[in-house]
Amino acid sequence: MHTETILSPDFTWQEEALCAQTGGDFFFPEPGSSVREAKRICGLCPIRATCLEYALANDMRFGVWGGMSEKERMELRRTGR
């Protein structure tokens, strides 16, 4: 028997999230601290594109999502690149 995590349907893709397996705390670094390690994990994550899309679609302001910091995502939204 396995225990299922209670997730809303929108979050089922996060079952494959690498950060969930490694412990996500460093994905929400203190302002100004390094996000390099979080980005490295994202680079190995199988659902990076989905994660980034989700963050952009839902206007996630804080933390590293899909390998991008909040500043980078803001830039992406602003410039389309």
Ligand code: SF4
């Ligand atoms: S891309 Fe990064 S933040 Fe998104 S689920 Fe994967 S490891 Fe987590």
